[in-house]
Amino acid sequence: MSVSPFTLIFEKAGILGAASVMNAVILTAILSAGNSGLYASSRMLYSMAVSGKAPKIFAKVNSRGVPMPALLATTAIGGFAFLTSLIGDGTAYVWLITVSGLAGFIVWAGIAWSHYRFRRAFKLQGHDVSELPFRSKLYPLGPIVALVMVLVVIAGQNLEVWQGRADWLTVFSTYVGLLAFLALWVGHKLITKSPGVKLTDADLSRTID
Incomplete structure (x- = not known):
């Protein structure tokens, strides 16, 4: 330093x-x-x-x-x-850093999507927003903008792709975390055969209490 x-x-x-x-x-x-x-x-x-x-x-x-x-x-x-x-020239370490960094964006995308669906489910199940101790004043625009921004950042991890000069090995190493997430999510759905949760059926009791 x-x-x-x-x-x-x-x-x-x-x-x-x-x-x-x-x-x-x-x-x-x-x-x-x-x-x-x-x-x-x-x-x-x-x-x-x-x-x-x-x-x-x-x-x-x-x-x-x-x-x-x-x-x-x-x-x-x-x-x-x-x-x-x-080990080696540090390539494996760079891949791990890339995967963990992209995982953070995936988590924030999930947070934004969960917030959006939670508020919709809350109202569809007959509750009033005033029941919530903490309320986002920017809903529904806030989570939507956050989700779009996160997706833009994820897509822009390799600007070279959009400029027509992509190094496909670098592209793969950048998005391998996203591929792993999708593989695990699809695998979980196939193995557990768990259906999607409708907004009217979402269990909000623990959140409300």
């Missing part, structure tokens, strides 16, 4: 070891992000196990309520992802 603008500012201010200070700040931020990531991912895996969407072993907790099997599994996967940066 010797050429960071923050480092240069600290050096101009006469602070010795500015690069080391910035490295310490960045390391602290990385550890914080890793800690929150492990917490969230282990609890998601635990929740999936409790609801029957993951192996039951991940639903076990220790005496302090920590889902250790889920935590160990997510830690192992995170460790493997880190090791890929040390």
